Amino acid sequence: MRGEVMLARPGDDPHQELLFQLAHRFREAILRSNPRTSRLATLREFPAGACGDASLLLAKYLQVNGCGRSHYMAGKRKGRTHAWLQLADFTIDITADQFEDQDAGVIVSADSLWHSSFEGKIQSVADFCLYDKRSAFELATAYEAITGCL
Template sequence: MDQIQTLAADFRIRLDNYRRDDGLSLQSFPHGACGDASILLAHYLAQHGFGPFRYICGRRGDSSHVWLSDGNLIIDITADQFEDFEITAFVSTTSGWHDALNGEDQHEATISVWGPDWEARFQAAYAALMSVSTITNGQ
């Protein structure tokens, strides 16, 4: 779990520093970007030998929210778009916050899930993200 936490945090920094949209919903990241960010994160984790992960979608009032799961593990890099969640790269086996969203397993989180046009968008964004610096605030 520590490796996944480190990778999720690294990927979150990449998304924070990303300044393109490549036809995805990343321009206001993390707001409204949970679905696309989760698909990209699942691909990143797969490139490092983890997965497969499931695309989980829950609801909170009029809002939906997406995160990754492998059954017992919750991975969420966009929950901080909500006022009552502050962790930018959340990885845990328990979360009352996520439980309250009554998430449903939608499908495997893979960049090819919505066909070749979307896969091309995800591939372009992923390639650009891999060139983004993960250095923050003079570190």
């Protein structure tokens, strides 16, 4: 079933479980926030095409909840691009189910073979506050709308 949640090896690590719970809660809040009316065009068809901005927004949520700073990962595979987070040893993704070969809506994994299939690398610290004023404002506005649905 598309959009289901996945946690690699549940119970292995309490930090992994916390990351999973926060990521799942945030994804559900995005869906409840009616992304089709968002100022961010990238969230209108969530999860399709939303991976970059959704990752940045999730990174803020994780940081606010005491998980530390994430890295923004970007990869390419078969001509398609994708973005996700890396936080310590964990790959975190709330938009993987936009791809035909991935059903999980939430992935928190210490060894995601699926993400390894992308030619991915760390792009930067995942913090939209470091972006230009307009982008930071639009992302902050979307963040407030999403967290208002938690």
